[in-house]
Amino acid sequence: MNITVCLKRTPDTETRIQVAGDGVSIDSAGVKKYIVSPYDEMAVEAALRTREALGSGEVTVLSFGDDAVVEQLRAGLAMGADAGILLRGEVTMDGLATAKVLAAELEGRDDALVLLGVKAADDDQQQVGPMVATLLGRPCVTAVSSFQLEGDKAVCLREVEGGMEKVEVPLPAILTITKGTFDPRFASLKGIMAAKRKPLEQKEAQGAESKLTVRGMALPPARPEGRIVGEGADAVPELVRLLREEAKVL
């Protein structure tokens, strides 16, 4: 049983974001480090654990982006994936354009499962997984924090408001992974060495036209200067008074 994991290269979550001179994008000069988007890394972990539990099958990591994404695909291979594919092209905030590129590649593959992170740590659109599924006509469960394979279906725990849903989905299926049980493993030195020899195919992406235009990008407005109400429990009555009378939120 084969699994493909779609992963995205994003700035590290510690990054201090600055707006670029064009006013519609992020200043990449301020980004010191790029990572595999955290939820995508959890998806890689989920795929590896599934392969290990089954004792067979291949895990492929798939990404869309520029040549630099090779670094993130190698990171996936170092964790233990078997092969990588880079679809070269320009990624935009239009998740549907990304979904079309990924779906065009996934269509010809025989994956029982396609896994993605629930959302990417840069654009936060939270949409590519279910879009890919819809384009391919496959069922999809989003925000999955754990899952088990049972015969020809996957039984998933899905994070919703106020609790978890247990959801069954027939295979082949697409799951988007959220935080829960899939804490990503660290790549071993052996894994990093092995990753250099694993197959990594590169080809041009097909049909990545964006129909979502970014008109502006801005930092959030600075918050007005706050104040220290006091120290310890004695400050509480004044705090509560301010919340009631000044902020009017209690």
Place this chain on the structure above:
Amino acid sequence: MSNILAVVEQRDGAIRGVGREVVSAAAEAAAALGGEAHALILGGTTPGDAGSLGEYGAAAVKTACHDSLSQYAPERYARAVTQVVTEGGYGAVFFAATAQGKDLAPRVAALLDAPLAGDVTAVAVEDGALVFTRPVYAGKAFAKVTSEGGVALASLRPNVFAPQSLGGAGSVQEVSVEASDVATSTVVEFQAAGGDLDVAEASIIVSGGRGMKGPENWHLLEAVRDAIGNDVAALGASRAVVDAGWRSHGEQVGQTGKTVSPKLYMAMAISGAIQHLAGMRTSQTIVAVNKDPDAPIFGVADYGVVGDVFEVLPRLAEEIRKLKAGS
């Protein structure tokens, strides 16, 4: 300009509160575009309060109710919504950015071949086009986006758009949708967590960090939440707390958690890592309690108390209870 469709969720036979926010936002945008806002409710049966959406600006409330839709089945719901949008010739569709909305909207977008702006925090009309403001990098920056051609789709962040009661009346119209036998997932069980209210929907969040020292101390935060009222307040958590396994990821605020904009955010023993600040800095009012006067959280807090949460929290619960008893 054509009309805007607001997709409204129901739960336990009634409209979910966030639906009124989506209808109000749609009504305001539609008015600026010279069109109408309509609401769409899917499910097994029509909720009793469907007509009340007229008060919030829905010129028509469409209900597509069918046995096959009695439970949320994303693939079936997506086809039903798409059919209503196509037949009604809508120019835009607004969803709530809830668990269901975030699951459903992308599928509708793929079926309509139209881009989707997710988790939108402001809607404007500029030069006759809808402009959506949405957070990126968990709120470290905000992007303004427009859809080029086709239907403009957006999911709206709960708690940001105020429901506006306009006193109108919308007519409830049943629309029929084709039952589809598409492969779909099935919910077999719901496992309830502690509170009913999700952190992303709460208007007041009481959030705990690593300084709470352990999950056994969470009753102190629960007491504050309960004093405020668990119908409006929910518990939140920092990433450190979730990573330590003290609380579930559903409560995590920040990058790799939820980005929230409540009326009041109370950060208890949270130092304020950049990922956390990104996720809560658009809250209307922020309170921070921390032992360390140099904690970064004080840099975004409107009101700070320097002190030990183990002393402050019980007093806070008590004072809020007194306040509520007196009002």
